């Protein structure tokens with residue numbers, strides 16, 4: 178009997194210690210969990226959420242996000258999510274299936290953005306999904322996040338609103354820097370040639386002509402025909418430098434470089450942030466890095 182009492186007491190004490198000692202950790206773990214489909218959205222969402230929500234990306238930095246294949250761990254994690262944010266505009270080909278397997282509400286953060294249509298190939302007429310490449314569009318992403326977070330956690334609605342307004346001021350600043358630096362390029366250097374057609378929004382904002390090897394990352398990319406078209410564009414327009422993105426192989430663009438004599442202008446970031454030690458740990462860094470790389474490449478400063 179005495180032994181039973183001691184055992185009960187020991188168990189109760191352990192339970193008590195866990196409850197009290199783990200106070201801070203329990204507090205942290207209680208924050209609603211918001212998952213995003215990729216790292217760029219996670220960073221923007223974290224700016225809006227502040228310390229009130231736990232925000233994580235399903236895909237890791239450097240992942241190919243269009244044709245991503247979710248793991249069983251991703252699905253397990255998503256079943257615990259209070260909210261999932263996706264970009265929409267057909268960016269995440271895997272998302273409809275994914276979200277049907279987990280019981281969590283989701284919000285499309287690009288809702289309300291005026292899309293630019295893809296001009297060619299199999300995707301002709303469909304919206305270009307990379308709307309976040311215009312910081313002005315990201316203002317709409319932020320508004321959608323503020324709304325979604327406020328209905329998820331009403332007690333902190335004022336915080337989300339204030340964080341959103343503050344972040345939108347930073348978006349305006351980075352937009353001004355982007356257009357300011359790129360609009361200074363001489364007219365003969367105003368062409369942006371990339372691997373994926375992911376820069377339509379940025380090219381529009383910056384007043385650049387856009388050419389790419391393939392329209393959207395998918396299985397059928399960098400066909401000989403697509404590479405030939407890029408080579409012709411570079412030759413005809415005497416484009417001084419071409420670029421490729423961090424999440425795909427630059428081998429097809431290297432072919433364009435050797436066929437034309439254009440310089441390889443560097444790596445651009447669009448579908449993923451870098452890790453914390455890399456060149457673009459945040460979305461604002463991503464836009465600044467790309468603007469700098471494009472200007473340096475096209476003006477020859479990188480050579």
Ligand SMILES: [Zn+2]
Pocket residue numbers: 243307373375393394447448
């Ligand atoms: Zn992409």
